[in-house]
Amino acid sequence: MNREDTIVAVATAIGESAIAVVRLSGPTALPIAQKVFRGKRKEDITLLPGYTVRFGRFVDPQDETIDQGLLTLFRAPHSYTGEDMVELSCHGGRAIVSRILETLTQHGARLAEPGEFTQRAFLNGKLDLAQAEAVADLVKAKTERARRVALNQLEGRLSEVIHGLRSDIIGALAAVEVTIDYSDEVGELNYHELESRLSPICQQAICLANTARFGRILREGMRVALIGPPNAGKSSLLNQLLQTERAIVTPIPGTTRDLIEESLSINGIPIVLTDTAGLRVTADPVERIGVDLTLKTAEQADLLLFIVDASDLSSLDTLSPLPVMEHTGRPTLFILNKKDLITNQALEQAASQVRQRFPHCTDIISISALTGENIELLRDKLLQLTTASADIEGVLITSARHSQAIQEAVHHLQEAIATTRQRLPGDFIALDLREALHALGKITGETVDDEIIHRIFQDFCVGK
Ligand code: GDP
DSSP states (O other): OOTTSOEEEEOSOSSSEEEEEEEEESTTHHHHHHHHEEETTOOOGGGSOSSEEEEEEEEOTTOOEEEEEEEEEEOTTSSSSSSOEEEEEEEEOHHHHHHHHHHHHHTTOEEOOTTHHHHHHHHTTSSOHHHHHHHHHHHHOOSHHHHHHHHHHHTTHHHHHHHHHHHHHHHHHHHHHHHHHOHHHHOSOOHHHHHHHHHHHHHHHHHHHHHHHHHHHHHHOEEEEEEOOTTSSHHHHHHHHHHHTTTOOOOOOOSOTTSEEEEEEETTEEEEEEEOOOOBOOOOHHHHHHHHHHHHHHHHOSEEEEEEETTOTTHHHHBOHHHHHHHHOOOEEEEEEOGGGSOHHHHHHHHHHHHHHOTTOSEEEEOOTTTOTTHHHHHHHHHHHHHTTOOBTTBOOOOHHHHHHHHHHHHHHHHHHHHHHTTOOHHHHHHHHHHHHHHHHHHHTTTOOHHHHHHHHHTSOTTO
16 A cells, blocks of 8 residues: 555445535645545645645546535644545535546556555554544444544543653663663662562553453443243343343344353443353263353353242252353343242241352342343343443444454563562563563554454444
């Protein structure tokens, strides 16, 4: 991709619409626009100042009118790409748009690659990489929450947090390096001081890394595994939850096809519920496969919903939920179903029995999947467990690329702290601090190579 080219693309969706916008960006954007635009005042538009709008006709190379519309002019560096830019707003019809594009390319513009406008904005320093990626997220945002998060990222909130972390690390690194190079003058490295300096930095990086979980949930949905013995009321509960949220069902690619998956949304947060086979202790090899599958689903889930028939807790003896809850460490919400069948006192007893047997369970709630009692409460609990540690003041890691980079940074910060505790020479600590810096720099784009940048922008649409 040659940055000296002047590029052109339709910035709006193709089809019939009131208007369509064709964008031109590059060193010859103004002279090319001058050739296709005939304003009423017959001005030389290459001489007009930035932020000028003119009404006129768009003409082909034979000076035949294609359409009429507006020309908006931006001058470098005060444009989206940082280059001279022109936006032609014409009527939104396929024939008009393709004729205008054809004319512009005849005058020397080149059709833009996907994401090339935003890539130029990044290369010209108008946006950092995290902000540039936010443009695509913002356009793709389907929920209010996703829109706000993407906007925050576009406005540079994530970048601010990353810059803050990087500058703290640079400070610590400088303190280490000065004792390596000038130990005679400044004395030995103060390990204790360094550790208390690095710990909060690492803590903040961990908090940021944790928000990635919620970012993924916003994107792919909260994975909830519904576990329980046959007849506990799994299907009834599923129906209750789906009934109330019938309007919003998002298809999300599932991981295991052998399990029943249902998608719903609670307050704009997508939830993918997987109905699993019961977790019985069994010698039957076929049933064992089902149980293994359930265990696997449980391991991949963000939350386990353990449902039992409160009027018949005998099933608890044949279940083996304990290893799942212990091994996966997943939050587990215990649901005592069929509360309509028993007295409050019996319900209390059932709850304390569950609490005793399953000390790992996060919470217990009693419902009736038949009458719908406490379903609202269950929805609130689900929401509460989903949004716990959701974001840091509106900043949220939503991309897998960012998440990986932060995890790398956390790893190196933890290594640096461990080396500090071991009182190892400053060189070792500095090594990990530099790696942490490098990892964080990948998010904002200071330390990524061209190959990665190219791949990131390829995922954009043409015209962005
Ligand atoms: P699953 O096998 O776990 O999916 O359980 P189902 O949802 O099929 O329910 C098994 C039986 O229990 C059905 O006859 C349901 O009508 C009944 N059932 C489910 N939930 C309740 C409830 O809250 N109260 C009562 N009384 N019956 C329920």
